[in-house]
Amino acid sequence: MSDLEVAFDKYKKEYGHSDWTDEENAAQFNKFANTMSMTDATTAAQEGGSESSPSLQSQSLTGTMESIEGRLSSRSTENITRSFAGLGVQTASTRTAAANDEDVDTGMTKSFLERRQEMFEKLVEKYPTKFGKLVSQKDRVDMLDAPATLTYGEIEFESFGVAFSKIKRMYGMPGIGTTPPSGIMQAPGGKFYDLGSGTGKPAIAAAYLHPFDLVAGVEILPGLHSSSLELAALFRSEGLAALAADGQPQATHIEFTLGDAFDLGVADWSDGDVVFANSTCFSDSLMGRFASAAEHLKKGAIVITFTKRLPSPAFTVLDGKVYKMSWGGATVYIQQKLTDPPASRIP
Ligand SMILES: C[S@@+](CC[C@H](N)C(=O)[O-])C[C@H]1O[C@@H](n2cnc3c(N)ncnc32)[C@H](O)[C@@H]1O
Numbered sequence: 001m002s003d004l005e006v007a008f009d010k011y012k013k014e015y016g017h018s019d020w021t022d023e024e025n026a027a028q029f030n031k032f033a034n035t036m037s038m039t040d041a042t043t044a045a046q047e048g049g050s051e052s053s054p055s056l057q058s059q060s061l062t063g064t065m066e067s068i069e070g071r072l073s074s075r076s077t078e079n080i081t082r083s084f085a086g087l088g089v090q091t092a093s094t095r096t097a098a099a100n101d102e103d104v105d106t107g108m109t110k111s112f113l114e115r116r117q118e119m120f121e122k123l124v125e126k127y128p129t130k131f132g133k134l135v136s137q138k139d140r141v142d143m144l145d146a147p148a149t150l151t152y153g154e155i156e157f158e159s160f161g162v163a164f165s166k167i168k169r170m171y172g173m174p175g176i177g178t179t180p181p182s183g184i185m186q187a188p189g190g191k192f193y194d195l196g197s198g199t200g201k202p203a204i205a206a207a208y209l210h211p212f213d214l215v216a217g218v219e220i221l222p223g224l225h226s227s228s229l230e231l232a233a234l235f236r237s238e239g240l241a242a243l244a245a246d247g248q249p250q251a252t253h254i255e256f257t258l259g260d261a262f263d264l265g266v267a268d269w270s271d272g273d274v275v276f277a278n279s280t281c282f283s284d285s286l287m288g289r290f291a292s293a294a295e296h297l298k299k300g301a302i303v304i305t306f307t308k309r310l311p312s313p314a315f316t317v318l319d320g321k322v323y324k325m326s327w328g329g330a331t332v333y334i335q336q337k338l339t340d341p342p343a344s345r346i347p
Helices: 003-015 022-047 054-071 077-087 092-098 110-123 129-141 157-171 201-209 222-245 284-294
Strands: 191-195 214-219 253-258 274-277 302-306 315-325 328-337
Touching (some): 110 157, 110 201, 110 222, 129 222, 157 201, 157 315, 157 328, 201 214, 201 222, 201 253, 214 222, 222 253
Parallel strands (some): 191 214, 214 253
Antiparallel strands (some): 302 328
16 A cells, blocks of 8 residues: 555545545545645745735645646545655655544644743843844844844744654654654654754743753854853753652753854754754845755755745755744744755865
8 A cells, every 4th residue: 555545545534524435535544634734835835935925825825726636536546646656745644634633643632732931931031032132133133244144043942842743653664754764753752953042941941842862053143142151051060950859861962052053064954954044034045055954964864944945956845834932923844855965064
């Protein structure tokens, strides 16, 4: 059986109506494909250069829906399988639908996420978002002509948790997309990097969500970098002990570097399993530099960006949904490296 046939089988067992024909259950299954098409639509809108344009989004959505509707018009399971494969829709999409709050398989249960959020918030309580904003503003007045790419904002733990759950329970599974046989975030270990790390909260949130070997960040503004060093010290002295008491004994290493995150000579993050950038305010040229550096990541590595996707054919968008951030809603893109890194080393 192909992956998609397995997925349909699983769908039928968990959600299917026993008194329906295969064709009727298959029609319901199609609706999951349409849900997935939201991702394509958001991506298409972004390609059009205006993430927030509702008319563009709804046009793209309608177009995508229509094309999927057309391609999935046949109701036989076999044809659905072929249509899904043709669309490049991941088998994992059915797992999204099947996942519930108590995802025991991955350990990312609702109670786990709530507990870790509470621990995270306690650790960072002396560093509220407004503190990061003030430090960033001070750093920027000290510069001449500070670019808009330095605008400050922070992740919300909850939204980050959703993205990580998706990687754990879907995109990081071996056999999904280009994920390597060992998987991504399927076992303790791995490396997480935050590019433009601010006061360092995403690296700490990452450590609270998965027992990485290393969580690290690179920040160009010195005041923010100093604050991230303080938070790293707090994480080592209090965070690790709290995690150990909560059943996560892994002594995740944490480090922050001052400098340009998109110069791999400053900090080499090409060994990352999960790389993140809160890129809403990044310019096209900065995204271009990000994409060039990201070509050095291994095949299967996951890159999470906000609002803007990586402008590179070496990556595919697995997911793109809007989540709440400190400044409002932002599309969270989960992308995966399709290709091996070039043989040539980093300059
Ligand atoms: C929106 S903030 C995100 C802060 C943090 N990552 C978070 O999500 O909570 C973006 C950060 O990227 C930093 N930044 C922008 N360009 C950068 C570059 N070339 N290298 C390193 N940091 C950069 C900014 O100074 C800012 O702190």
